[in-house]
Amino acid sequence: MKVGFIFPSSDYLHDPFRGDPHTHYQILTVLDDHFGERITTSLIDLRGIKKEFALYHIEPCDVYLQSVYTLDYEEQVSLVKGLRALFPEAIHIAGGPHATVYQEECLKHFDALVLGDGEKSIIQALEDLRDGKLRQTYRMDVRIDINDYPVPRRHWLPVQATARPNMVTLKNKPGYDKLLGTTVNLSRGCPSKCSFCAMTSIREEGSPGLRYRDPHWVEAELEYLKKDFGIQGISLTDEIGIPLSMRRAVPHLEAIGRTGIVWRGQSRCDAVKPEVIKLAKESGCVALGMGVESVSQVSLDLIRKDLDIETAKRAIGILKDFDIEPRVYMIIGLPGEPPDIVERTWRFIEETEPSLVYLSLFTVRPGTEVFDNPKRFGIRAIQTDWRKTMHMYGRYDDEIPSLTFEYERDAPWGRAFSNREIVDNYLELQARLRNKGLASLTPHYVGADDKDAQVGSL
Numbered sequence: 368m369k370v371g372f373i374f375p376s377s378d379y380l381h382d383p384f385r386g387d388p389h390t391h392y393q394i395l396t397v398l399d400d401h402f403g404e405r406i407t408t409s410l411i412d413l414r415g416i417k418k419e420f421a422l423y424h425i426e427p428c429d430v431y432l433q434s435v436y437t438l439d440y441e442e443q444v445s446l447v448k449g450l451r452a453l454f455p456e457a458i459h460i461a462g463g464p465h466a467t468v469y470q471e472e473c474l475k476h477f478d479a480l481v482l483g484d485g486e487k488s489i490i491q492a493l494e495d496l497r498d499g500k501l502r503q504t505y506r507m508d509v510r511i512d513i514n515d516y517p518v519p520r521r522h523w524l525p526v527q528a529t530a531r532p533n534m535v536t537l538k539n540k541p542g543y544d545k546l547l548g549t550t551v552n553l554s555r556g557c558p559s560k561c562s563f564c565a566m567t568s569i570r571e572e573g574s575p576g577l578r579y580r581d582p583h584w585v586e587a588e589l590e591y592l593k594k595d596f597g598i599q600g601i602s603l604t605d606e607i608g609i610p611l612s613m614r615r616a617v618p619h620l621e622a623i624g625r626t627g628i629v630w631r632g633q634s635r636c637d638a639v640k641p642e643v644i645k646l647a648k649e650s651g652c653v654a655l656g657m658g659v660e661s662v663s664q665v666s667l668d669l670i671r672k673d674l675d676i677e678t679a680k681r682a683i684g685i686l687k688d689f690d691i692e693p694r695v696y697m698i699i700g701l702p703g704e705p706p707d708i709v710e711r712t713w714r715f716i717e718e719t720e721p722s723l724v725y726l727s728l729f730t731v732r733p734g735t736e737v738f739d740n741p742k743r744f745g746i747r748a749i750q751t752d753w754r755k756t757m758h759m760y761g762r763y764d765d766e767i768p769s770l771t772f773e774y775e776r777d778a779p780w781g782r783a784f785s786n787r788e789i790v791d792n793y794l795e796l797q798a799r800l801r802n803k804g805l806a807s808l809t810p811h812y813v814g815a816d817d818k819d820a821q822v823g824s825l
Contacts, residue, residue, distance in 0.1 A: 368497065370398060371428035373411045373446060375439040376418055379754070383414040384528065387550045389604070390434050390463075390485075392519035394825060397486045398493070400517065406493075410523035418442055422449045427457070430493065434463035434825050435473065437732055437753045447476050458501065460492060462825025464565050465753075468734040474503055482506040484555075485825035486516060513555055514581045518588040526596055535600035535631055537653055537692055538722045538804075546629065548600040549592060553619075554579040557606040559635075562670040562744070563698075565734030579610055582622035589626040600629045600653075608632025608655070609647060616643055624650035631655065631692075636674055639682035644689045654692035656725070657682055662715040665703035665780055669744060671736075676715070683719045692722040699796060700729030700770065700789040702737075702744040703780045709792050713799060724805045728793050730756045731772045745778025768793060 372391045377383035388410065395408045409428070413421050431450060433443050447459050462481040466473045470480055479501055481488045488505035495501045521529050534548025556577045557564070580588070592598040609632070610616040623630060631654035639657065647655070659679045661667055667674055679695070686693040697712065705711065716724060731737050733751075737744050750771040768790055774783035784792070800806040 368402075368405065368430065368493065369407045369409075369428045370395075370430045370432065370493070371409045371411045371426065372432040372434075373425070373443075374413060375433075375442050375446070376413045376416055376421065377439070378418065379438055384531065385534075385550075386604070387521075387529065388412070388524075389519065389550070389552045390825065392521055392523070393516070394432065394485055394489055395523060396519045397516060398489065399520075401490050402493070408523070412524055412528070418445070421446060422453065425450065427454050429456075430458045430460060430496065432489070432825065433459070433461045433477075435461050435465040436463055437465045437756050440465050440753050444476050458496060460489070460825075462489075464734055468565070470504065478503075480504050481825040484511045486511060489825060510576075513578050514584060518584065518591050521592075521596070529592075530596040530598055534602050535629055535653060539692070540653075543600065543629070543653065546599040547597050548602060549596065549598055550604050551588065551592070551601045552604045553585050553588070554605040554607070554610075558611075559606075559673065560671050560736075562736040563701075563729070563731075565732055577607065577611075579615060579619060582618040585619060585622040586625055589623065589628055593626065593628065598628065601631075603630060603632030605632060607635055607638065609634050609638060609643060611635070611638050613643065617646060620646045620650040627651070629653050633657065634682075636679045636682040639685050641685055641688070644685055644691065648689045648691055652691055654694060654722070655686055656694040656696060658696045659715075660696065660698050661701050661704070661708075662697075662711045663701070663704050663708060665705070666701040669703045669780070670701060680715075680719055683721055687720075693719075694723040694725065695719075695721045696725045696727065698727045698729050699793040700784070702746070702774070702778065702783075704784060706782070709795055712796060716800075716803075716805065721805070723807065724800050725807065726793065726797055726800060728768050728770070728789070730770075732756050741772070743779075745775050745780070745783055746772050747775045748773045 372395055374388045374391055391410050395410060398406055398408055409426065411425050413424060416424055435443055450457060459477045460479045460481060461473055461477040462485050466480050467482050473480060479492055480503065481492060482504065484507050488507055492501065492505050529549050530547040531549065532547060533544050535546055536544040554577060558577045589601070610619050629651045631652065633656045636657045636659065657679065660670070660672055662676055664676060683693040683695070731746070731749050737746070738749065741749055752771060756771060770786045770789060773786055776783060797806065
């Protein structure tokens with residue numbers, strides 16, 4: 368049986384090679400280990416290829432897998448239609464967040480869906496296919512242990528697609544941009560229930576909680592990347608890069624530290640404590656990003672962020688104390704924003720002086736509480752043009768962002784901004800950040816999308 372896992376073009380990203388197909392590596396490794404010589408696997412990488420020419424780059428397979436994300440959905444459906452015309456006997460199996468939320472719609476195009484953690488389900492699906500009894504839907508009824516699976520291998524793509532410079536670039540320290548780096552995911556899931564994030568829907572489909580790889584697997588994966596790809600630095604894509612308890616954080620960070628690799632990642636503001644950050648620094652951490660999201664406490668409470676502004680300020684200060692670059696993620700257009708949101712945000716930035724600010728425009732995506740219950744957030748209309756659900760804009764000089772939703776004029780918190788006002792606020796802050804040297808270190812780069820948020824969810 369020949370199985371090809373397709374990675375779409377990601378043409379909405381200025382540089383789609385800034386990220387890595389972690390779900391593809393994980394699932395293909397699991398399939399190879401389970402089926403051995405009974406299966407031939409390939410990773411069909413369409414990044415950098417124009418959509419209209421994609422079919423010329425896809426070899427015949429018995430089974431095509433796709434991990435469906437909202438931004439890619441239209442392209443992925445088009446690929447299925449084109450491949451059915453070329454190879455009508457092939458089977459198409461999908462998973463991923465969009466397939467989890469829109470199961471009925473996706474089953475109009477795909478032969479089967481794998482929901483939640485995909486390692487065991489995809490094996491069962493392929494065995495059922497071989498026996499002539501493929502079902503439409505596969506989901507895990509029990510929680511899997513991610514430590515039952517080995518280091519995900521990356522041999523399906525050229526070395527240069529994995530080992531790249533500019534992955535751990537620092538604002539104030541030259542030389543880090545020259546290090547060969549890659550992205551790595553050492554955990555799965557997130558314990559938070561933010562209203563703008565689809566992770567809750569994924570948890571409900573059998574991919575629960577926050578789970579970390581055991582320290583010996585952490586060290587084994589980084590050593591593998593050093594040996595086979597010459598990796599010197601990594602960018603962790605984990606939702607929370609450092610385990611929240613000291614009991615887990617100490618051996619996790621020590622495992623990273625033993626490899627001698629430098630790294631950057633993400634953390635919750637309330638998890639940034641001196642004793643933890645000291646260990647992170649000793650393990651090679653050079654930069655940490657934190658999701659502040661907004662300086663409006665009303666907005667934070669509405670989106671269930673479970674954060675107060677003073678905690679965010681302290682976290683930025685602690686990172687500076689340990690010479691780790693603090694980077695903050697912020698969103699403009701959230702429900703509950705006050706009339707002076709631009710000036711409040713700028714005062715926060717000037718007071719705390721983070722190294723970088725990744726500013727996003729609020730988007731409403733399927734699978735989120737905001738999408739499912741818009742009235743609670745003062746939203747009167749949501750469009751479903753999935754191509755417009757990009758979190759971050761500013762990719763090209765002439766790009767003007769647009770919104771896929773519209774607030775009621777009189778929202779539960781008072782007068783809401785119009786779409787034009789939200790876009791103007793975003794553009795004003797983005798211009799200030801660029802003038803102050805606080806925007807992304809890679810010009811026009813759109814920050815890492817959420818494709819790595821749930822590795823293993825096919």
